Amino acid sequence: MLTPYLRRQSYNGGDQAQGAELAAMKNILGYEGKNVVVTGAASGMGQAAAWLLSDLGARVFALDIADVSAPVEMVLKVDMKDTETLDTAVSQLPQQVHGLFNCAGVPCPPFSNEDTLMINFVGLRYLTDTLLPRIPEGGAIASIASTAGMGWKANLDTIKGLLAQDNSTATAAAWFEAHPDVCADAYGFAKQCIIVYTMSKARELAQRGVRINCISPSPTDSGFMEKLKGEGEMPAELIDMFLPSNGRYATGAEMGEPLVLLNSRLASFVSGLNVPVDFGYCAEVLVGERDDLFGMR
Numbered sequence: 585m586l587t588p589y590l591r592r593q594s595y596n597g598g599d600q601a602q603g604a605e606l607a608a609m610k611n612i613l614g615y616e617g618k619n620v621v622v623t624g625a626a627s628g629m630g631q632a633a634a635w636l637l638s639d640l641g642a643r644v645f646a647l648d649i650a651d652v653s654a655p656v657e658m659v660l661k662v663d664m665k666d667t668e669t670l671d672t673a674v675s676q677l678p679q680q681v682h683g684l685f686n687c688a689g690v691p692c693p694p695f696s697n698e699d700t701l702m703i704n705f706v707g708l709r710y711l712t713d714t715l716l717p718r719i720p721e722g723g724a725i726a727s728i729a730s731t732a733g734m735g736w737k738a739n740l741d742t743i744k745g746l747l748a749q750d751n752s753t754a755t756a757a758a759w760f761e762a763h764p765d766v767c768a769d770a771y772g773f774a775k776q777c778i779i780v781y782t783m784s785k786a787r788e789l790a791q792r793g794v795r796i797n798c799i800s801p802s803p804t805d806s807g808f809m810e811k812l813k814g815e816g817e818m819p820a821e822l823i824d825m826f827l828p829s830n831g832r833y834a835t836g837a838e839m840g841e842p843l844v845l846l847n848s849r850l851a852s853f854v855s856g857l858n859v860p861v862d863f864g865y866c867a868e869v870l871v872g873e874r875d876d877l878f879g880m881r
């Protein structure tokens with residue numbers, strides 16, 4: 585029998601046979617009865633992850649600024665740029681959290697550089713650091729970066745400088761003010777920071793059997809994309825330059841599903857990885873078949 589997520593997937597272009605296949609996978613993913621936290625669960629990739637996790641038997645704790653419609657255990661209203669709201673949410677979460685899915689994020693424009701840095705990276709780092717003591721051996725963290733963050737190598741030392749500071753918003757705000765050059769591309773820089781943070785945490789977490797990874801999506805149809813093109817006035821032709829060679833935008837589910845895989849038992853030896861989920865876009869850039877628009881080579 586198809587679960588609600590899998591039925592939804594059938595509506596979204598999958599078919600019943602595919603749904604049944606996914607249902608058979610349920611038990612090997614290891615989520616049954618586990619507590620998981622999903623930020624950005626109201627929409628897009630986070631919503632898709634929350635639906636699937638719930639179907640897989642996880643107890644999903646959804647953190648979002650907006651209303652959440654996925655069938656979750658508990659919804660906690662947070663603003664990722666306001667660490668007090670994160671502290672309040674964390675105080676209501678269970679003592680043991682098996683998986684953390686960092687999906688909340690905003691486009692810039694229309695969001696300001698400062699809000700983008702705070703929501704997309706500073707809040708993500710703060711929440712992750714705060715929850716780490718509750719993640720037991722076998723637990724995992726998966727975050728959403730972006731192909732727009734793939735040029736992280738050029739800023740590695742600068743980002744390490746930021747990561748050497750404490751994780752408060754006040755410290756981050758002062759650091760951003762002192763580094764206006766990197767913050768000019770607030771979105772790309774925040775995503776670079778997620779990638780470097782992920783890689784930098786892997787060693788410490790491996791010592792206690794906890795994994796951390798991130799994905800870098802190519803352009804995806806979601807509330808984010810509507811905002812970027814609408815209020816953000818980003819021309820569609822510009823975004824289309826970053827589409828994979830299959831010529832289309834991804835769906836939220838096509839990003840939420842690899843996140844669920846990464847935090848699952850099936851990826852039990854995978855950590856410190858930034859996985860481009862882009863139908864080969866980054867691969868084409870890396871082997872010189874496409875222009876290196878994000879400076880990743």
Ligand SMILES: NC(=O)c1ccc[n+]([C@@H]2O[C@H](COP(=O)([O-])OP(=O)(O)OC[C@H]3O[C@@H](n4cnc5c(N)ncnc54)[C@H](O)[C@@H]3O)[C@@H](O)[C@H]2O)c1
Pocket residue numbers: 623624625626627628629630647648649650662663664665687688689690691703704728729730731800801802803804805806807808809836
């Ligand atoms: N859509 C794309 O093309 C694309 C590409 C690469 C990376 N990303 C990243 O993917 C992630 C998910 O985005 P999406 O495409 O699913 O977009 P989306 O807008 O559908 O989902 C983003 C979610 O984050 C929540 N959110 C926004 N601001 C928040 C805040 N201050 N506090 C708490 N929650 C907040 C929203 O309410 C929403 O539920 C984001 O981090 C985004 O940067 C998106």
